[in-house]
Amino acid sequence: MGQKIVSVNKKALHDYEFEHRYEAGLVLSGLEIKAVRAGKVNLQGSFARLKRTNKEPEMIVVNLHIGAGENPTRSRKLLLNRKEINYLIGKLEEKRMTLVPTQLYLKRGLAKLEIGLGKGRKLHDKRERLKKKQQRREDARIFRDR
Numbered sequence: 001m002g003q004k005i006v007s008v009n010k011k012a013l014h015d016y017e018f019e020h021r022y023e024a025g026l027v028l029s030g031l032e033i034k035a036v037r038a039g040k041v042n043l044q045g046s047f048a049r050l051k052r053t054n055k056e057p058e059m060i061v062v063n064l065h066i067g068a069g070e071n072p073t074r075s076r077k078l079l080l081n082r083k084e085i086n087y088l089i090g091k092l093e094e095k096r097m098t099l100v101p102t103q104l105y106l107k108r109g110l111a112k113l114e115i116g117l118g119k120g121r122k123l124h125d126k127r128e129r130l131k132k133k134q135q136r137r138e139d140a141r142i143f144r145d146r
Contacts, residue, residue, distance in 0.1 A: 004106045006036055009043035012100045014126065018118035021102065022088075024059070025079030026111045031068040036111050040067035041104055048078060048099035048115050050089060059085060061101060061113065078113065091117055 028036065035041070042065040051060045059078040066072055080088075091097050096119045103114045121129070 002107075003112075005103055006039055006106060006111075007041040007043050007104045009046075009100070009102050011044055012102055012116065015121055016098070016100055016116060016118040017121055017125075018102070018116035019091075019097075020118075021114055021116045022080065022084060024113050024115055026061070026104075026113050027077040027079065028066070028111055029069065032066045033111060035066050035068035036104065037106065041065065042067075043101045043104060046101050048101065050085075050092060051075075056082075057085060057089060059088065059099070061115075064101065064113075078115070088117065096120065 046061055046064040048059055048061045051058050059080055060075045061078055062075050063073050064076060088099065092099065097117060098120065099115050099117055101113050102116045105112055105114070
């Protein structure tokens with residue numbers, strides 16, 4: 001049994017350059033997992049952040065819209081290994097690094113969130129990337145039509 005992709009954050013793939021990606025579990029209620037299985041999820045505008053409590057630091061995802069219940073954009077805990085959390089704490093303290101959800105999928109019946117650790121692209125980088133993509137498309141079309 002493979003993965004069923006529920007939602008992809010295409011805007012994040014365009015706006016950020018990812019250094020590394022992580023798979024994290026999500027702590028959800030029964031209504032929320034039902035909504036995820038129905039595909040009522042929006043990743044746009046969501047991000048992950050560090051929450052320091054008295055016990056141990058934990059990662060939460062903020063502004064993830066799951067269309068069920070009273071508060072669809074509440075903060076939800078991410079399930080990561082302690083080593084991964086400690087590594088991410090160090091990386092997030094570096095300049096311009098951020099954690100952004102890239103896709104949400106079901107794996108063996110469990111909701112998993114793929115989060116990317118990366119830096120935001122500048123406007124000129126985005127434009128340059130689009131130009132290269134367009135050029136590759138045109139080259140492929142020319143070679144195909146020969």
